[in-house]
Amino acid sequence: MRTIVALCGGVGGAKLALGLDRLPVDLRIIVNTGDDFLHYGLPICPDFDTLAYTLAGLANVEQGWGRAAETLAVQAELAGLGETTWFTLGDKDIALHLLRARLLAEGARLAPALDDIRRRLGIRCAIWPMSDHASPTLVDTEEGVLAFQEYFVGRRCTPVVRRVRYGAGVGCPEALAAMTSDRLDGVVICPSNPVLSIAPILAVPELHHALAGRRAPALAVSPLIAGRAVKGPTAKIFAELGLEVSALSVARYYEGLIDGFMLDEADASLAPAVQALGITPFVAATLMHTDEDRVALAECCVDALRALRS
């Protein structure tokens, strides 16, 4: 079975990850942990959690984060105690955080702790954090430097971004092993926010080095379609960082690290410009409304990697 590594952030990336997980491939996902933080002492891994809930069929799809059929008993009591929290703590979500807290308190590295959790959730594919170590992404804005969740959830991405700083911890051994495996058939960079979700993974020196020196092809899927993000602040941040807001700009962002680039059908006209970067363009329907859409795009990605290998 082909080994495919997927680099993934939260919501958008998780959709494609779900599609890849449904294919007969040996999928290993490397997830961004730059958003991880301690909240009320709970170790929270927002991108891992969104990914895991999505793959396990437990995600709140309408809301875009958290668990379906969630309840808020703990948070109601916290409010009764005079606490106001900008980060919603659902009861089911808290249970996952507590389990993770127990595993980490007993001395587990983050990678085996998350592996234990994904198995308990019945998830088939491997999911490895980019690093076992805290690697917090900081957002340098016109209103000062903000911790990621403070920027993303607390301020709803409104402050203008000047620069993003990445934690760049030591690469997770299992993630690095997946990236350098002899059986690796290709790397897919999921359509997550390049600056906030993928760049933190690529800022981990060992993983950057492994991708830059790859023997199997790498393909990125554009999170921008017709100059707009499907969800989230990708377009806004690209503009604030002085980058052109287009799929072509995303291809340029990954230059040197990818061999192929998946454009949405709406951006087919950008194919020659992508080609001019020395990156092979592919075109597919990249909007994923249903699980069928996710599997179809995943198949296009696997096909593209096959084409890049030959």
Add this chain to the structure above:
Amino acid sequence: MRTIVALCGGVGGAKLALGLDRLPVDLRIIVNTGDDFLHYGLPICPDFDTLAYTLAGLANVEQGWGRAAETLAVQAELAGLGETTWFTLGDKDIALHLLRARLLAEGARLAPALDDIRRRLGIRCAIWPMSDHASPTLVDTEEGVLAFQEYFVGRRCTPVVRRVRYGAGVGCPEALAAMTSDRLDGVVICPSNPVLSIAPILAVPELHHALAGRRAPALAVSPLIAGRAVKGPTAKIFAELGLEVSALSVARYYEGLIDGFMLDEADASLAPAVQALGITPFVAATLMHTDEDRVALAECCVDALRALRS
């Protein structure tokens, strides 16, 4: 207003503490923290929590621990994740633990963190931990050394106790200040388990020294009535430690640290034997079924302290 210090453990002690809190006295409670532990990363203070819930009118009186009208959404999800837990984690309870986790994570000592919590719960009297530092009580049993909650909740006090080891951390400054205050009019040792709840407080060197060198009288209330404990394993542990199972034995346990001893009416015949220890005996109805009972016993204690002062 008279300053009264009460040394207190969980359920039984909390009942008298509630009575004392209803009187026009400046009450400062020093609570046992030898039972404190981390569970799923949550900092849990069982005796403080029982005391605080009791004083705030939030306790589950039938159950004897935890919150009234509690829900178990988080614990149900933990079970769904394959966790079996011997320590019930109610949702409202978790909220309190999370608040405490936040305060401690932000650098607060335990004492101000607990003080913040008791104020949020609307509790009038001061409650100070015996120590700001972890001072875990360990129970040396015929089945090996057990952490307190493992013995008390996990094993339901069934293993035979050979010895109890106390953490004996540095005394909490606020607790020590209360014990050595010029305005102190007396100390009440509440009818908590002497071995498991009061001895850990007395094992804190500064507090033991302050009580041994007291200038205001100290009075203990017997947790044993007619040779039986109202609740909990006091009688069982006394027997296992080779101590006579009687109120007189409790008076002997506190010898040198108390001036007066409150016997239940059922044990009035023990008064001469208590007197023979050099401890002034008092007799009252010490079973506390209602809040009126609690206030009545508290008044008896304050009266006894007044008698001991004169």
